[in-house]
Amino acid sequence: MSEPLILCENLVKIYKLDEIEIVALQGLDLTVQPGEVMALVGASGSGKTTLLNVLGGLDRPSAGRVIVAGNDLLKLSDAQLDRYRRQYVGFVWQQKARNLIPYLNVEQNVELPMIMAGVGARERREWAGELIDAVGLSHRRNHRLAQLSGGEQQRVAIAIALANRPALLLGDEPTGELDSHTAETIFEIFHELNRTYGLTVVIVSHDPNIARFVDRVVAIRDGKTSSETRRVETEAADPANGDGAARAHVFEELVMLDSAGRLQIPKEIRERYNIGDRIRMEETPEGLVLRPVAGAAPTVKRLTEPDEPPPEKPRGIKKWMNLLQRRRS
Numbered sequence: 001m002s003e004p005l006i007l008c009e010n011l012v013k014i015y016k017l018d019e020i021e022i023v024a025l026q027g028l029d030l031t032v033q034p035g036e037v038m039a040l041v042g043a044s045g046s047g048k049t050t051l052l053n054v055l056g057g058l059d060r061p062s063a064g065r066v067i068v069a070g071n072d073l074l075k076l077s078d079a080q081l082d083r084y085r086r087q088y089v090g091f092v093w094q095q096k097a098r099n100l101i102p103y104l105n106v107e108q109n110v111e112l113p114m115i116m117a118g119v120g121a122r123e124r125r126e127w128a129g130e131l132i133d134a135v136g137l138s139h140r141r142n143h144r145l146a147q148l149s150g151g152e153q154q155r156v157a158i159a160i161a162l163a164n165r166p167a168l169l170l171g172d173e174p175t176g177e178l179d180s181h182t183a184e185t186i187f188e189i190f191h192e193l194n195r196t197y198g199l200t201v202v203i204v205s206h207d208p209n210i211a212r213f214v215d216r217v218v219a220i221r222d223g224k225t226s227s228e229t230r231r232v233e234t235e236a237a238d239p240a241n242g243d244g245a246a247r248a249h250v251f252e253e254l255v256m257l258d259s260a261g262r263l264q265i266p267k268e269i270r271e272r273y274n275i276g277d278r279i280r281m282e283e284t285p286e287g288l289v290l291r292p293v294a295g296a297a298p299t300v301k302r303l304t305e306p307d308e309p310p311p312e313k314p315r316g317i318k319k320w321m322n323l324l325q326r327r328r329s
């Protein structure tokens with residue numbers, strides 16, 4: 001397998017608000033191969049946008065490892081991070097105002113990042129033209145943004161994001177404000193760009209049907225990757241088809257292990273099987289089986305039991321990591 005485009009290992013991001021520390025990423029692991037089109041999902045506050053901001057070089061992680069296209073983001077200086085952001089990543093946001101300049105036309109909007117990067121006029125015009133064609137807006141080239149629909153504006157945003165030929169396109173709910181049909185056409189464009197330019201696409205989504213439109217969906221829970229859903233192509237019997245077989249897609253959900261081999265069993269499953277803080281792991285001819293331990297089933301163990309004193313207040317990344325380590329052991 002080739003070098004991953006994105007590698008996150010034990011990634012931690014702590015926000016500090018006065019005296020309070022908010023742990024947005026709690027040792028997250030993620031690998032994305034070049035050319036994947038994938039989505040990040042998870043409950044509100046689970047850390048999706050934080051991860052996207054870290055991958056895009058908009059925010060610095062507090063600890064761990066994050067390498068994107070060979071750039072070790074924790075080690076880059078401010079100037080290098082700035083360059084990384086312009087050369088390697090394109091962004092598409094949900095709020096169109098964040099992507100576009102309303103008083104410029106489509107072509108001028110797409111050329112603007114290239115002007116800022118010092119690209120010559122001829123190359124600029126050619127590449128802008130190619131991108132505008134690629135997002136299906138050739139007939140709107142000279143239109144101002146107010147003359148475009150929401151879906152068309154988002155296509156312009158994609159073309160702008162690709163102006164500096166990034167390897168990675170990051171989208172924070174890029175289809176969040178679009179109806180489902182328009183959203184579907186945006187995903188088709190992502191796949192087309194992926195096929196034509198080998199672009200890797202990572203988007204955050206709240207769409208419950210997102211797995212239909214991407215190769216892989218990774219769920220984030222409490223600042224860690226917890227499960228992954230992949231689309232698997234199968235041969236299925238199809239009476240309408242003369243030779244009796246048709247291609248069908250099924251979705252397979254897998255629980256992810258972190259770099260230390262730990263797996264998260266979702267709370268609903270722990271409650272359903274009455275799993276406490278111990279589990280029996282058995283090797284059987286069919287594979288590995290996890291069984292609840294009889295009589296050892298207080299439901300989900302909380303970090304602080306009601307009669308325990310409150311946890312000591314962590315200060316600083318080292319203390320927080322030590323505290324987390326102690327709680328895990």
Ligand SMILES: Nc1ncnc2c1ncn2[C@@H]1O[C@H](COP(=O)(O)OP(=O)(O)OP(=O)(O)O)[C@@H](O)[C@H]1O
Nearest residue numbers: 015017022024042043044045046047048049050051
């Ligand atoms: N700049 C910030 N300062 C302080 N805390 C922050 C900051 N950004 C995010 N957080 C906190 O970090 C946690 C993760 O937030 P994040 O925005 O990454 O979640 P999310 O999964 O993207 O949520 P949503 O789906 O609602 O956008 C939350 O508890 C949030 O309040």
